[in-house]
Amino acid sequence: MQNRPTGLANPWLHLALSVAGVTVYELLLKLGARETAHISDRWAWTGISGLASIYTWIAIVFVIFSLVTWLYVLRYIPLSLAFPISQAVHVLIPLCSWIFLGEVIISLRWCGIALVTLGLAVVAKPVARLEERL
């Protein structure tokens, strides 16, 4: 993590943008998939029919945006540090799919999501301490 840029070029800012981009594109992909689920039962597993929805194409723009910001992050931050932090999407996406898509999340699934989040926090802690020392 030598010569880490600051300001708008700060890789931590790009990590936050990447997380936001992933959250947005996953929600858009679900909207696109929902809109095109009826098109072809036989080839539905490939996901290709999802391209018939405008939501999927907007999602692809966000995929590219989050990929570019993520590649920038990889240039400066170790994968073992950046990846666990990027898993904040596991909290953001269920919350957003509940709020914006009206998906029902039963208590057992909430417990599972909470456990995943706790595990991610435990995994991220040692690398966060490593970052403090650097």
Place this chain on the structure above:
Amino acid sequence: MTLISFVIVVIALLGEVGGQIVLKHAMELSNANGFRSRKFLFLFSAGILLMTVKFFLNLGLLQLYDLSFIYPFQGLCVIMIALAAAVLLREKLNLQLAVGSALISAGIVLVSLS
């Protein structure tokens, strides 16, 4: 969840893990050799290809299941990337990482059962 859906989830996970490791390696190469070296272009293309496979498989799964059900499966990526980083990038694994991985796995089982 059917067997074929489970297989697609596993292949999508492998695409994600392989793509992340290869892209990390490519970006590290770009720091030293720039963006025009043949090895960088090869690794970068391979990483993008793997991520593309994962993207379309994920899209197919979203047509069959709720987003809040499918997405937590990607929590497995943390464990798989930690192992792959240890083996391929020579990063250290410790007890905290193992405990965290177990918590993630338990959470995923709960999500799958619900």
